[in-house]
Amino acid sequence: MRISELSAASQVPIPTIKYYLREGLLPQGEQTSATRAVYDESHLRRLRLIRALLEVGRLPLATIHRVIAAVQDEELGIHELLGVAHYALAPEVEPHPDDADWQAARERADDFIAGLDWEIHPDAPTRAELAQMIVTLDRLGMGFSAEALRPYAEAAHRLVADHELARVPFDGPRDKAVEHLVTGTVLYGKVFDVMRRLAHESESAKRVGRTGRPATVTTHATH
Amino acid sequence: MRISELSAASQVPIPTIKYYLREGLLPQGEQTSATRAVYDESHLRRLRLIRALLEVGRLPLATIHRVIAAVQDEELGIHELLGVAHYALAPEVEPHPDDADWQAARERADDFIAGLDWEIHPDAPTRAELAQMIVTLDRLGMGFSAEALRPYAEAAHRLVADHELARVPFDGPRDKAVEHLVTGTVLYGKVFDVMRRLAHESESAKRVGRTGRPATVTTHATH
Known part of the structure; x- marks a missing residue:
């Protein structure tokens, strides 16, 4: 053409x-x-x-x-x-190798990943992302516990193994495989995020019920 | 004090x-x-x-x-x-009530939510977010299918019902409940995102194996 x-x-x-x-x-x-x-x-x-x-x-x-x-x-x-x-596609995380808290968080991230028995490259930047998250959870007093994170790892693994990788055409043209990975990672990441917030609303309604005046629903942020 | x-x-x-x-x-x-x-x-x-x-x-x-x-x-x-x-916390989505494609996507979003049997307010902005996502999936030729989305809804529901809402102190001070909801929604959203990308790496390694030269792992984006 x-x-x-x-x-x-x-x-x-x-x-x-x-x-x-x-x-x-x-x-x-x-x-x-x-x-x-x-x-x-x-x-x-x-x-x-x-x-x-x-x-x-x-x-x-x-x-x-x-x-x-x-x-x-x-x-x-x-x-x-x-x-x-x-x-x-991963957000850049600045490692702080001289900071003892950061170093401890990085070790906990590595331990957590080792406990999953997944094949993750020792230099994968995702490890630093997880360490950063542990630092944030600690700083906000929410603590980090492997038990709290494990259900997320299991749910993610199920979705990826059963659904997402099935959509990536590994044996077709290289362009197509990468395109699928990028759109899949980003778009289905957003899909899950929306589902999670919908589930929050629904479960909250079921647990505490709709009481009092209804809230204004148009107060969402402009960001 | x-x-x-x-x-x-x-x-x-x-x-x-x-x-x-x-x-x-x-x-x-x-x-x-x-x-x-x-x-x-x-x-x-x-x-x-x-x-x-x-x-x-x-x-x-x-x-x-x-x-x-x-x-x-x-x-x-x-x-x-x-x-x-x-x-x-929801990103703002501009609805396009005059656009037939957008309107059709919104109807499919509402149908999908109705099929879940969740309690979602008819005016929840999350519905518009889901409609926007359906428009994007369609535009990129990835199509939208309720079957592809349902596993995400089910995984989200399990995490929210079994873990997340258990952490929100519904009967304590109102400030504290809102703080938990905000940090939980945002931070555990990021936790899941990281877990998903880790699972992608691990499953890809297990399926197609590490072949050829190792890739440079420091090529992540600055955004």
Whole structure:
């Protein structure tokens, strides 16, 4: 297909496509004359992936470059490729190796993960995220206990093993696998968050009942 | 206790406490002389709640005012009070009543919720959030299916019913119940998110195995 058709199919404007071509995010099309090139399904898949990283993952362009470089590096195994995308989606956590509280929290995070018997890379940034969370729970006087966290780990594991990884096409094109991982991680993360707040409302209604005046329901935040 | 002791116990600076007193977010202390007032546990609880709304919930001050007004309005039932806090934590979603796609998504969201048999207010903003998510899933070609969402609803319900609501002190002071709800909703939401990404890594490692070169693990985003 021509660039105009690629634009129509992907809903990405032509100047943006030309920018991605110049930046090397999108491979060049097949040149059919001095001024004309044709594109195929692989270009469409790549544009869908870039859109997912940008609009769903809200990643900065520098990070998108690194993810695309991993997609194009065929020597990288699929698990390692998905790891690059996954870690790109994680919020950055500043480790404080000199802070004794932080160090203790990091050890508790590592112990907790070891107790789960999951395969997690020793340098996974998710470990620092969990340590940060333990520091916050402690600071707010909510304490951290492995027993309180374990039901979350079990629920997450069930959803991921039974549903989420089943949706990732491991043996198809690399672009598609990464796109699925990104949209799945972000969107189903939001889906779960909404379900949790709905369940809160429903269970609260059932436990303490609707009493007194009804509350105004339009007081949500503007943030 | 004096204002200096209240400041030390709450870790809120004296000028900030004075600002909250002027703004009516914190009730006045008991005046013991023309220039001196004493404060008690209820003031400490209120400061903890304000800090939780500010630092954990990241709510703007105008919204915090509305939540505190609900805490102080003793005619408001506890379920309705928790609803005010809950809805304050929800991201704002712009409904598009004139857009046929949005309207269809909203109907599917309502149908899905009706199928769960949960007690959800007809005007709960969470319904609009779910509709927005259905629009996004559709736009990205991932489709929406009630079957795909139901496992998330069930997992959320189990966690909320068995663990989260057990932590909310329904029959204690109103400040404390709201503080627990806010920190619990936000922090355990993040806990689950981290667990899900850890489970993704582990299940991916177990399914496709670690092959090829190891990926660089320090490529996470700065956002």
